[in-house]
Amino acid sequence: MFGDTNGEGKRIPAVGLIAREDNTGDVIATTLRAMNRGHTVFVTHASQPTIEGVKLAAQIGAIIIDPQQPDPDDDSLRRELLLTAMARSHPGLIFQSNAKVPIDYNQTTATIESTEKCCVEAKQPTQEPSTTVHAVIPAHNEAGTIGDIVSTADIHVDEVVVIDDGSTDETPAVARDAGAEVITHATNRGYGEALVTAFSWAKKANVNELVILDGDGQHDPEDIPKLVDARNRTGADIVIGSRFGDEVETDIPIYRWIGLNIVSTLTNLSMGAMRPRSFLQDTQSGFRVYGRSAIESLAGADIASHMDASTDILYHAHQQGFEIEEVGTTIDYDVENGSNHHPLAHGFVLIRNLLKTIERDRPVATLGIPGFLIALTGLGFGYWTIINYIQTETFPLGIAMTSTFLSLTGILSCFTAVILHSLNHYLD
Incomplete structure (x- = not known):
């Protein structure tokens, strides 16, 4: 009997891999991890016995299986690996089609035992989303305000991350001193690109709730619990901190109030959301909380680099059928360098693009x-x-x-x- 056994004397399945020109490192890493757990590793190839992955795998103890037919496809290679494993009295074969992903050996072996299948595709380890709340602050030359915002936000969340978008001042250093993790763009890539970085980081970090707020002091970090509680209470995918919510006191200038209402109306019209229940009052607020589904979806979404980022996110959310809620929050306009764009120019660009979208869609x-x-x-x-x-x-x-x-x-x-x-x- 050639089958390997675990510490209890129970035979365990073999592991089968396909070596390719572009996965040498992954094949070697998987082979070493499997052998350390007591598994025999079979490595085959598509009529390419001289590629580096095959040679190195043989040197560290893997058994090389040469295909019986020229130019075999993956199904043929899988059958040959299985036949070899069965011939050597293994109870089954864990087949890993993509060597780049890790294997959950316990789960995969349990699947073989429970289903009595001879060959099972390798199961990946499952990670439960964290239940912690993370805040991400896009920032460009916000050294004068970023420290206080990080310190206040840190009281209400488990971790604060600052996306330093090519700042030329002390923004990164001040953010770190205040306790934030800093992710740096070498050059200024724009607000939208900072959000793309935020969503990508949150997806990789398995974040369950992500708060986005500005680094210029306009958003009040003390309102973070209000937005998070609203998301947990309603189950919404996205919660927006609205300047036009109930019992909101704001010093918004009248020209901004008019402009924001025009932009929000056009945004709702472009999405076909004109019913009172689906109408969003503040489509341009960057103070938002995103749930896990929204994070994963937006990590791969096409988001504009600059002024249209907030609107693009809403378009994407509307297309994906995400539920959006609004909660009243206070926006402070009496801050230094509160916006990098002139409000009239910003509004003109938004309205022009919205009209194009409405006309097209x-x-x-x-x-x-x-x-x-x-x-x-x-x-x-x-x-x-x-x-x-x-x-x-x-x-x-x-x-x-x-x-x-x-x-x-x-x-x-x-x-x-x-x-x-x-x-x-x-x-x-």
Whole structure:
């Protein structure tokens, strides 16, 4: 009997790997870990006996299985590994198709025993998401405020991480002194890229609840528990700290209030969320809490580098069907360097991009219906032109030109809506 045994004298399955040109290190690491646990390791290849992974695996004790047919596929290699394991009296084979991922040997062996299958794909170790709350603060040249924000946030969360987006001042050092972990961008890549880094880090760290807040002092870290409690209470995927919530006292300038309401209305229109229950009052607030599902999804999402990042996240959340809640919070506008962008320029860019999105994604609502109404108005002016001519025998040139212009504009708008609508269905 060739089968390996564990410390209790019980035979254990073998481990089968496929060596390739690009996985030498992973094959060697898996082979060593498996052999340390007492498993025999069989390594095969796709008619490539001279590749480095095969040679090194043989040197450390793996058994090399040469394929019986030229250019075999993975299924053929898997069958040959299994037949070899059974011929050597192993109770089964743990087959690892991707040597880059670790193996949960206990779980995989238990699967072989419970299902009586001879060959089982290697199970990966499962990690339960942490129940801790982490805060991430994107920051660019915020040395004057970042220390206090980190210190206050640290009271309400288990860990604070600062994404230093290419700061040229002492922001990283001040953040570290205040107790934060710092992830540094070598150059200033923009707010959106900082958020991408935040979501990617949170996914890898298996974070369960992620708080995002600004480093300029506008967001109050004391409100973190309020947002986290709202997410836990409602089960929402994303909770937004809204400047327009109930019982919110804010010193928001009137021009910002008007601009934010216009942007939020257009954002909701572009997502088709105009019902009171789904309408978001503050689409541009960066003070948010994300649950695990949202973190994993956003880690691979396409997020704009600069001004559109908050909106892009909402688009992605809407497309994925995530539940979003809003909680009233205070935004302090009386801070030094509260924004890196002029509010009028910021608003202009947001509105321009929102209008493009609305026109592209909802052409019937934004072009078709208005176009039809414009064309109908043009017909009305045409009727007026005819009646005026019949009654006065004088041709009203101004009314006729208005009729022509409105009719052509409306018809063109309707045709554009039809074409865009057809393209959307085709691309879907």
